[in-house]
Amino acid sequence: MASIIEGYLGKRVDGTKSRMPARLDRWQSASGLFLGLFMWGHMLFVSSILISKDFMYTVTKMFEGSFLFAQPHPIIVTLSVTFVFAIFIIHAGLAMRKFPYKWKEYKMLKTHAFALKHEDTNLWMVQAFTGFMMFFIGSVHLYILMSNADKIGPFASSDRVWSDGMWPLYLLLLFAVELHGSIGLYRLCMKWGWCNGTDARAARKRLKKVKWAVTAFFLTLGLLTLAAYVKIGMEHRNDYGQRYHPTAIIAPLHLSAQEVPS
Amino acid sequence: MPDTAQNKGRMLTFEILQYNPSDPQSKPHMVTYHLEETLGMTLFVALNMIREKFEPDLAFDFVCRAGICGSCGMMVNGKPLLACRTLTKDYPDGVIRLMPMPSFKLIKDLSVVTGQWMDGMSKRVESWIHSKEEVDITKLEKRIEPEVADATFELDRCIECGICVSSCATALMRPDFVGAVGLNRIARFDIDPHDERTAEDFYELVGDDSGIFGCMTLLGCEDNCPKNLPLQEKIAYMRRKLANVKDTGGGLEIRVEG
Ligand code: SF4
Numbered sequence: 030m031a032s033i034i035e036g037y038l039g040k041r042v043d044g045t046k047s048r049m050p051a052r053l054d055r056w057q058s059a060s061g062l063f064l065g066l067f068m069w070g071h072m073l074f075v076s077s078i079l080i081s082k083d084f085m086y087t088v089t090k091m092f093e094g095s096f097l098f099a100q101p102h103p104i105i106v107t108l109s110v111t112f113v114f115a116i117f118i119i120h121a122g123l124a125m126r127k128f129p130y131k132w133k134e135y136k137m138l139k140t141h142a143f144a145l146k147h148e149d150t151n152l153w154m155v156q157a158f159t160g161f162m163m164f165f166i167g168s169v170h171l172y173i174l175m176s177n178a179d180k181i182g183p184f185a186s187s188d189r190v191w192s193d194g195m196w197p198l199y200l201l202l203l204f205a206v207e208l209h210g211s212i213g214l215y216r217l218c219m220k221w222g223w224c225n226g227t228d229a230r231a232a233r234k235r236l237k238k239v240k241w242a243v244t245a246f247f248l249t250l251g252l253l254t255l256a257a258y259v260k261i262g263m264e265h266r267n268d269y270g271q272r273y274h275p276t277a278i279i280a281p282l283h284l285s286a287q288e289v290p291s
Numbered sequence: 292m293p294d295t296a297q298n299k300g301r302m303l304t305f306e307i308l309q310y311n312p313s314d315p316q317s318k319p320h321m322v323t324y325h326l327e328e329t330l331g332m333t334l335f336v337a338l339n340m341i342r343e344k345f346e347p348d349l350a351f352d353f354v355c356r357a358g359i360c361g362s363c364g365m366m367v368n369g370k371p372l373l374a375c376r377t378l379t380k381d382y383p384d385g386v387i388r389l390m391p392m393p394s395f396k397l398i399k400d401l402s403v404v405t406g407q408w409m410d411g412m413s414k415r416v417e418s419w420i421h422s423k424e425e426v427d428i429t430k431l432e433k434r435i436e437p438e439v440a441d442a443t444f445e446l447d448r449c450i451e452c453g454i455c456v457s458s459c460a461t462a463l464m465r466p467d468f469v470g471a472v473g474l475n476r477i478a479r480f481d482i483d484p485h486d487e488r489t490a491e492d493f494y495e496l497v498g499d500d501s502g503i504f505g506c507m508t509l510l511g512c513e514d515n516c517p518k519n520l521p522l523q524e525k526i527a528y529m530r531r532k533l534a535n536v537k538d539t540g541g542g543l544e545i546r547v548e549g
């Protein structure tokens with residue numbers, strides 16, 4: 030009943046303000062923080078291909094639970110992706126409250142941002158734009174991985190990138206994620222004052238530099254990684270669908286040669 | 292001073308919005324003026340010269356001419372600035388476009404009413420000391436630590452110029468947003484030991500999406516405030532404080548009669 034009264038009257042029965050806006054704000058930041066940090070880890074994982082196919086294979090099997098079970102269990106990956114997808118949806122739902130949603134607001138925002146030429150406002154525009162993009166391209170990627178969790182590997186991933194024609198999507202996704210994520214993590218520090226220290230202004234300048242360095246690092250790493258998958262995908266085009274057999278096991282896998290899945 | 296080629300200033304181009312919303316005939320339009328630059332010319336000087344030479348009824352606001360009263364804020368090439376503190380020499384190409392600050396009610400041309408907006412903000416954040424103590428003005432005021440007094444006065448330096456509002460995309464998109472000036476005011480009373488309000492009390496004033504949680508941390512306020520107030524730091528501090536306010540209320544008492 031209290032909730033119905035609040036819904037209709039916009040006021041809680043004891044006259045106090047709802048704590049929901051605070052909760053939503055915390056959740057928006059927390060989900061963003063999780064996704065931002067997750068994407069760093071994710072980038073490091075996919076870039077394992079730059080070291081070698083065997084290394085990437087080992088890392089993949091590790092995520093499938095090779096360190097716990099004798100057999101790989103792609104279901105672990107499915108569940109993990111489902112979890113990330115859920116956080117992704119929550120974050121999108123909370124963050125889109127900040128979008129301009131009427132033409133008049135959009136017009137004001139655009140005029141203002143172009144005239145003001147203010148870095149952090151422009152960075153927010155980039156964030157809003159890339160965020161909107163990711164509703165779609167991020168969902169495509171997440172769904173494919175969720176439903177094909179067993180098809181991650183040096184050849185399987187490269188086939189997806191090249192033969193299945195996913196590389197344009199990944200290229201867009203790379204820029205969207207890296208820009209959105211690093212700007213978002215910087216903004217989080219500003220929003221909550223986590224890195225303010227004793228001299229907040231000096232800290233901000235430093236953090237801004239770190240932010241750009243991180244963006245540059247992950248974009249470079251991402252482009253190199255994507256290029257590596259494209260290259261393998263092209264070479265593997267005629268053997269599309271064939272799985273990778275490791276030439277050397279980098280870490281103890283508890284897998285005997287016969288058990289290595291094809 | 293003799294009018295030699297040497298001390299002849301460069302020609303400045305001013306593009307100024309002209310519009311009188313209370314005149315149904317008036318349409319917003321830009322008018323261009325050319326004016327010779329003088330030594331140490333501020334926009335205050337330039338606008339007065341334009342009014343004298345070309346446009347007797349050009350409207351703009353100034354009081355103190357010294358960056359103290361906060362009445363001369365305007366959009367200078369897209370940036371909100373105090374016109375009395377803005378030097379024309381800082382515009383190397385000599386083209387200066389002046390618009391009234393958005394988000395405030397326009398009176399005419401460059402003149403806006405920031406007062407009305409600030410009034411609303413002051414009422415909303417209840418910008419006065421809340422104390423149950425009876426103040427006896429014949430006695431000395433309660434002592435407070437000098438550092439605490441300094442911290443309070445530091446935030447009290449706000450001149451209500453409205454520049455933080457006009458440099459904030461959130462405030463422009465969402466006119467009900469309380470703005471950095473309002474959040475700074477909350478932080479000011481939060482520091483002041485004379486004010487007995489708790490975080491719960493402040494939550495009632497700005498604990499929603501048009502208050503502290505509506506701030507998107509675009510930092511236009513922080514980077515444009517002419518008084519250099521530590522807005523990022525203070526808003527972040529209030530956000531941490533209000534985001535963690537405990538929920539004690541909200542319960543429903545049901546009265547059954549008969
Ligand atoms: S906080 Fe700064 S920009 Fe905002 S009204 Fe006060 S002095 Fe002006």
Ligand code: FES
Binds near residue numbers: 358364
């Ligand atoms: S005229 Fe007072 S601040 Fe500019």
